[in-house]
Amino acid sequence: MTTVDEPLLASDEPSFGVLRxxxxxxxxxxxVAALVVLAFVVVAVLAPTIAPYDPLKQSYLKINTYPSADHxxxxxxxxxxxxxxxxxxxRNSLIFGLLAPGIAAIVGTVLGVxxxxxxxxxxxxxxxxxxxxxxxxxLLLAIMISAALDGGxxxxxxxxxxxxxxxxxxxxxxxxxxVRQEPYIEASISVGLRTRTVILRHVVPxxxxxxxxxxxxWVASAIRLEASLSFLGLGTRPPAPSWGNIIRDALxxxxxxxxxxxxxxxxxxxxxxxxxxLGDALRDALDPDMP
Amino acid sequence: MLRVVGARLLxxxxxxxxxxxxxxxALRLLPGDPALVVLGEYATQDQLALFRRQMGLDLxxxxxxxxxxxxxxxxxxxxxxxxxxxxxxxxxxxLPYTIELTLVATGLGVVVGIPMGxxxxxxRGRWPDMGARIYSLVGxxxxxxxxxxLLLIGFALNLGWFxxxxxxxxxxxxxxxxxxxxxxxxxxxxxxxxxxxxxxxxEVLGRDYVRTARAKGAREPRVIFRHGLRNALLxVATGLGxxxxxxxxxxxxxxxxxxxxxxxxxxxxxxxKRDYPVIQAGVVIFAFFVVVVNLGVDLVYALVDxxxxxxx
Amino acid sequence: xxxxALHATSGxxxxxxxxLTVAFGRGDAAVTAIEDVSFAVGTGxxxxxxxxxxxxxxxxxxxxxxxxxxxATIRGGRILxxxxxxxxxxxxxxxxxxGRDVAMIFQEPMSSLNPLMTVGDQIxxxxxxxEQVSPQAREARVLExxxxxxxxxxxxxxxxxxxxxxxxxxxxxxxxMALACRPRLLIADEPTTALDVTIQAQVLELMRDIRERTxxxxxxxxxxxxxxxxxxxxxxxxxxxxxxxxxxxxxxxRDALHPYTRxxxxxxxxxxxxxxxxxxxPGNVPAPGAxxxxxxFAPRCPVKVARCEAERPALTPLAPGRGAxxxxxxxxxx
Numbered sequence: 001m002t003t004v005d006e007p008l009l010a011s012d013e014p015s016f017g018v019l020r021x022x023x024x025x026x027x028x029x030x031x032v033a034a035l036v037v038l039a040f041v042v043v044a045v046l047a048p049t050i051a052p053y054d055p056l057k058q059s060y061l062k063i064n065t066y067p068s069a070d071h072x073x074x075x076x077x078x079x080x081x082x083x084x085x086x087x088x089x090x091r092n093s094l095i096f097g098l099l100a101p102g103i104a105a106i107v108g109t110v111l112g113v114x115x116x117x118x119x120x121x122x123x124x125x126x127x128x129x130x131x132x133x134x135x136x137x138x139l140l141l142a143i144m145i146s147a148a149l150d151g152g153x154x155x156x157x158x159x160x161x162x163x164x165x166x167x168x169x170x171x172x173x174x175x176x177x178x179v180r181q182e183p184y185i186e187a188s189i190s191v192g193l194r195t196r197t198v199i200l201r202h203v204v205p206x207x208x209x210x211x212x213x214x215x216x217x218w219v220a221s222a223i224r225l226e227a228s229l230s231f232l233g234l235g236t237r238p239p240a241p242s243w244g245n246i247i248r249d250a251l252x253x254x255x256x257x258x259x260x261x262x263x264x265x266x267x268x269x270x271x272x273x274x275x276x277x278l279g280d281a282l283r284d285a286l287d288p289d290m291p
Numbered sequence: 292m293l294r295v296v297g298a299r300l301l302x303x304x305x306x307x308x309x310x311x312x313x314x315x316x317a318l319r320l321l322p323g324d325p326a327l328v329v330l331g332e333y334a335t336q337d338q339l340a341l342f343r344r345q346m347g348l349d350l351x352x353x354x355x356x357x358x359x360x361x362x363x364x365x366x367x368x369x370x371x372x373x374x375x376x377x378x379x380x381x382x383x384x385x386l387p388y389t390i391e392l393t394l395v396a397t398g399l400g401v402v403v404g405i406p407m408g409x410x411x412x413x414x415r416g417r418w419p420d421m422g423a424r425i426y427s428l429v430g431x432x433x434x435x436x437x438x439x440x441l442l443l444i445g446f447a448l449n450l451g452w453f454x455x456x457x458x459x460x461x462x463x464x465x466x467x468x469x470x471x472x473x474x475x476x477x478x479x480x481x482x483x484x485x486x487x488x489x490x491x492x493x494e495v496l497g498r499d500y501v502r503t504a505r506a507k508g509a510r511e512p513r514v515i516f517r518h519g520l521r522n523a524l525l526x527v528a529t530g531l532g533x534x535x536x537x538x539x540x541x542x543x544x545x546x547x548x549x550x551x552x553x554x555x556x557x558x559x560x561x562x563x564k565r566d567y568p569v570i571q572a573g574v575v576i577f578a579f580f581v582v583v584v585n586l587g588v589d590l591v592y593a594l595v596d597x598x599x600x601x602x603x
Numbered sequence: 604x605x606x607x608a609l610h611a612t613s614g615x616x617x618x619x620x621x622x623l624t625v626a627f628g629r630g631d632a633a634v635t636a637i638e639d640v641s642f643a644v645g646t647g648x649x650x651x652x653x654x655x656x657x658x659x660x661x662x663x664x665x666x667x668x669x670x671x672x673x674x675a676t677i678r679g680g681r682i683l684x685x686x687x688x689x690x691x692x693x694x695x696x697x698x699x700x701x702g703r704d705v706a707m708i709f710q711e712p713m714s715s716l717n718p719l720m721t722v723g724d725q726i727x728x729x730x731x732x733x734e735q736v737s738p739q740a741r742e743a744r745v746l747e748x749x750x751x752x753x754x755x756x757x758x759x760x761x762x763x764x765x766x767x768x769x770x771x772x773x774x775x776x777x778x779x780m781a782l783a784c785r786p787r788l789l790i791a792d793e794p795t796t797a798l799d800v801t802i803q804a805q806v807l808e809l810m811r812d813i814r815e816r817t818x819x820x821x822x823x824x825x826x827x828x829x830x831x832x833x834x835x836x837x838x839x840x841x842x843x844x845x846x847x848x849x850x851x852x853x854x855x856x857r858d859a860l861h862p863y864t865r866x867x868x869x870x871x872x873x874x875x876x877x878x879x880x881x882x883x884x885p886g887n888v889p890a891p892g893a894x895x896x897x898x899x900f901a902p903r904c905p906v907k908v909a910r911c912e913a914e915r916p917a918l919t920p921l922a923p924g925r926g927a928x929x930x931x932x933x934x935x936x937x
Binding site: 128129132135136137139140143144145146147148220224227228231232233234244247251254255258261262264265268269270272273276277 | 317318443540558573
């Protein structure tokens, strides 16, 4: 999402250069992807205004209708308007897509910086746990944590955040270790700068770029993960609409109408695809050497 | 060689303990009182006390921990609270379906993904590369359960080519039941492996020893496969382990879509019913797979790469 | 002027490069890496190709085996090997030539061997690619080759992997591999640059020894005139993608014609004779895309005249077997 906000902030030269590199004509896909993501954000924000119906309002007179002028994507088995549910689902996805990587970035960075800066036993324990958690696929980790929790907004947010923390912690730790080797850090310590000052002034700014790239890439992962959890019944609880639980509900009603599945799945695919394309472009623009 | 295997196995011991500890911490400490979670807030004090005694939750924490470790390490998972069946039996009946799905999907993914990556790398910048990139982008973005639902609607419901649900019985019938779910997971996997192989292959093809191979008169197929691909597959082996696990976690949703038996299905329905011993067993089994697969990747590495083989 | 006429040996040379021009990239963005490069290597002769990095000596050597990166194209010239023009040989036939008639060893012994194959298998592969021999005969050849390049305990060591060898030993393996099919020409691209000084001497000694035993011709690429002086009869000096001077090593060392060669000679630290101050040529080699219109060396040249910056001097024969691309040297000699 950083990428969408950046035109507003891009008064300074460097980030403007990054943008120019991102949206160069050699990568026409990036522009299309940016427009899709922009549309997704606008839809998510304006969902209550542009949705033609209340996404929760049931109408037993119009169950399982196919697309029509009144209901562009038809209705589900409860007579709810599928398009409206999709639009509100976008809002749900956007919230988790932004919050989960954001929280994980903060927690993971703090953890990684501490491990990398203080070293010793702290580092050994933290890195061992990070390595272990990283050997789990995010979805598996999320399912395993969800098993202990109970769905619902806050728990889903917690699960997604925990699933992303190890990745950020590893990057932050590696960056901290690299920065610590720099002569100017030693110099800062030797002139008596306090640890906190050194970390805030020298270590943290150095990891802004990798952390931002990681966070951008994980917006897409968070959206996918939330959809998966909701599909499994471990995420957003019905009747609140999420792209994942729309598909879950519709799969039980697959003879009624396939349209909710097709619509919600397409929405996830296109949004995740576009964010990935943007994330790749951002990564290449910020640091061409990063793998 | 044996020493390498021994060292890796030994290294896995603390990992297993750490995993079990984390599971214990997550299940016992995070959500508060499991008895309340399982029985609900309307349970009577007697019911809660009985549950705690049955589950050993009235013991001091360290005794609980030791009992938990002992149970898990001896594969004694207790009894399901819903079906009253031993959990180990539940696992034994369902696990083969999950393993079958994961293996078939992995096989398909490898067979499609690695050649795709090689072709893309060798034709860098030309149309096969572009095609592979688009395939990968879509494969990275499309949720497995969505793709599964589309295939189910198209090929099983509308065309009737494949069974709609179940796991089948007998080898052929089981393979027939596993095809569509496996294709679903293999599509995502091949997108990932294709990308990985391409990157790795491009890197290796730029190495000096590839030039040496050409300089001694090796023709392109030999350069690409004997000298290129063999070296390029080392990082792919790690990726394969990761994607085996991703497929395993993907199988949870796929089992739900295709209404297949399997560990994922067992775990998810146990979570829905709050069947505590089954949840615990499911989580430990998945964690166990992660440890085993990572161990396997390490061992494969040690077998394939002489640099590691000799060093250790 | 053809390279052969500049050459002292009589008869048709084994390798004759004529007017070779190679460019990287396509269309307007194309950059000429080497231009109008001509020289010859006689049968059994050792020729040194010397120049700073960026002078185009590696591009020249890779062109001979047509091992250039896909972005490079040969724009002009001929590479006659035993009378056959390698520039026009179909791509599919080049592998038959490589390793059998012309073999090559590279600068980086550390990374030039396949890490997943035993050294014996890599040498054996070089044989199997070109000759139909029984596995037993091939194995015997492998051991013989390993022994021939001074690797002790060949039977044991042939089963070792490259990472178990030191840099010098790996270069010996590379040499054994290059010699596997008794090539008539061995191209050695900076074979000792990555090695320690003592190891350098050993590897050079080995190459000299091999030349005496097998009579293989050697094209030795180096930035080090000292190495060339030790190994070769003839030297070809390259600067900024062109040949600036050529001649017999003894002649060139005694009396260099081109001011660049003189600068190079003056910058060699000498152990014999009078101790001079170590000379350094001021300035840098121009980048391939930014070469001046006239003589590429003119901006750094201590003896340049007005004509040097306007016109590019061609390689001109100035004495039997000698040539230089310099207006000043030409007028001095005349």
